[in-house]
Amino acid sequence: MPRSARPAKSGMASLAWEAGVIEALKQRVNADETLVRRGRYLTTTFLLEVGPTAWLIAIFEGRIVSVTSGPFVMPSSSFALRANEEEWGKFWSSRPPPGSNDLMALIKRRALTAEGNLQIFMANLRYFKEALAKLRPEGAAT
Numbered sequence: 001m002p003r004s005a006r007p008a009k010s011g012m013a014s015l016a017w018e019a020g021v022i023e024a025l026k027q028r029v030n031a032d033e034t035l036v037r038r039g040r041y042l043t044t045t046f047l048l049e050v051g052p053t054a055w056l057i058a059i060f061e062g063r064i065v066s067v068t069s070g071p072f073v074m075p076s077s078s079f080a081l082r083a084n085e086e087e088w089g090k091f092w093s094s095r096p097p098p099g100s101n102d103l104m105a106l107i108k109r110r111a112l113t114a115e116g117n118l119q120i121f122m123a124n125l126r127y128f129k130e131a132l133a134k135l136r137p138e139g140a141a142t
Contacts, residue, residue: 021092021135022048022055026064028134035134036062039127044120047072047080048132050088062127079116081128087111094137103129 029035039062048055054070056077083091083106090100099105103125106112114121121128 022050022069023067025057025131025135026067029064029131032130032134035127035130038062038130039124042120042124042127044078045076046116046121047075047077047082049080049082051085064131077116078120079114079118081112081114081121081132083112091132092135096136103132 039059042062043060045056045058048057054072054075056066056068056070056072056075057064058066058068081103087100087106090096091103091106093100099109100111103112107114
């Protein structure tokens with residue numbers, strides 16, 4: 001999302017923007033039948049961290065069934081994707097800069113850490129790339 005469309009990064013405003021954007025993931029992914037079909041054999045729960053804020057995202061047969069905001073005491077997830085707010089902001093911008101346009105590019109630059117059972121993540125990499133790219137502004141290139 002362009003900087004001008006985002007609220008200022010001031011505590012509660014930033015958290016409200018993030019919460020609204022992340023929670024839109026369920027609707028945007030489930031509305032894309034091609035993506036749901038691509039993930040039809042995927043059933044998992046993963047942790048997505050944007051700076052200090054965490055979400056547990058549950059997927060059942062390619063459909064996102066829940067997006068739960070933290071904090072969590074002991075979250076149960078298959079794997080975790082963690083990056084700071086600035087890096088996720090670049091990834092979710094309408095035209096991400098080189099090195100921020102793809103999950104693997106973020107990992108290669110060590111801006112994103114992937115931890116846990118990475119077999120699930122890697123076996124369904126295209127699904128996760130396309131699903132998280134759904135959080136870019138409407139009409140943005142994916």
